[in-house]
Amino acid sequence: xxxxxxxxxxxxxxxxxxxxxxxxxxxxxxxxxxxxxxxxxxxxxxxxxxxxxxxxxxxxxxxxxxxxxxxxxxxxxxxxxxxxxxxxxxxxxxxxxxxxxxxxxxxxxxxxxxxxxxxxxxxxxxxxxxxxxxxxxxxxxxxxxxxxxxxxxxxxxxxxxxxxxxxxxxxxxxxxxxxxxxxxxxxxxxxxxxxxxxxxxxxxxxxxxxxxxxxxxxxxxxxxxxxxxxxxxxxxxxxxxxxxxxxxxxxxxxxxxxxxxxxxxx
Ligand code: PEP
Ligand code: MN
Numbered sequence: 001x002x003x004x005x006x007x008x009x010x011x012x013x014x015x016x017x018x019x020x021x022x023x024x025x026x027x028x029x030x031x032x033x034x035x036x037x038x039x040x041x042x043x044x045x046x047x048x049x050x051x052x053x054x055x056x057x058x059x060x061x062x063x064x065x066x067x068x069x070x071x072x073x074x075x076x077x078x079x080x081x082x083x084x085x086x087x088x089x090x091x092x093x094x095x096x097x098x099x100x101x102x103x104x105x106x107x108x109x110x111x112x113x114x115x116x117x118x119x120x121x122x123x124x125x126x127x128x129x130x131x132x133x134x135x136x137x138x139x140x141x142x143x144x145x146x147x148x149x150x151x152x153x154x155x156x157x158x159x160x161x162x163x164x165x166x167x168x169x170x171x172x173x174x175x176x177x178x179x180x181x182x183x184x185x186x187x188x189x190x191x192x193x194x195x196x197x198x199x200x201x202x203x204x205x206x207x208x209x210x211x212x213x214x215x216x217x218x219x220x221x222x223x224x225x226x227x228x229x230x231x232x233x234x235x236x237x238x239x240x241x242x243x244x245x246x247x248x249x250x251x252x253x254x255x256x257x258x259x260x261x262x263x264x265x266x
Pocket of ligand 2: 027028197223233234
């Protein structure tokens with residue numbers, strides 16, 4: 001398989017080198033204990049980066065909105081202890097100034113892919129951007145969102161396919177495997193797959209994660225929680241530690257068949 005990405009360095013992790021990177025963690029950072037336990041476990045099992053929402057854009061305004069700035073100290077502490085880089089969603093340009101010291105890459109979420117003023121702000125900073133596909137965005141619109149970042153001078157872009165809304169309601173979204181292969185073919189950017197939001201069902205996540213790797217993805221952004229049933233967001237699509245361990249056991253075998261390997265941290 002051709003790996004023509006321009007690798008992007010995110011802290012101690014290189015995304016798009018040809019090796020497969022796993023970015024794992026909870027949908028939301030909920031507490032020091034929850035984030036520490038998750039980060040420690042996913043690192044032990046081979047993750048090379050941490051994810052965790054701080055500012056959550058929830059459909060229901062009464063749902064948990066994330067710890068926001070309150071979680072900065074938690075993240076700094078855990079990142080230091082575990083020694084992995086961290087990515088989190090930026091929802092408001094006013095937060096960039098403080099959040100830039102906490103994250104190793106800014107995530108632009110599905111709901112904000114079309115937020116061109118946010119993209120313009122992010123285009124002038126020296127930090128990688130994990131650009132998720134809008135759930136109703138065409139491939140072309142996703143690429144044009146990336147162009148906003150490039151136009152402002154930031155080409156440290158990592159694309160992330162996270163599923164799109166279709167007529168199908170049996171799964172939360174329809175994971176667009178075509179988009180993985182097409183993005184690898186037509187862009188120089190590394191491409192991550194998010195099988196958690198792509199399916200919305202924990203039991204489907206490992207299959208779609210493996211399928212994305214087979215389609216050429218550079219890695220995964222995946223939700224893992226110590227106790228998914230009690231998660232404050234997206235528990236139904238989060239893997240518990242045994243399920244994540246099982247996926248981490250299977251993934252190298254699939255990669256091997258494609259002359260690829262799991263990535264290690266620097
Ligand atoms: C997330 O990664 O937690 C998230 C909110 O994803 P998306 O923007 O793809 O819905
Ligand atoms: Mn989530």
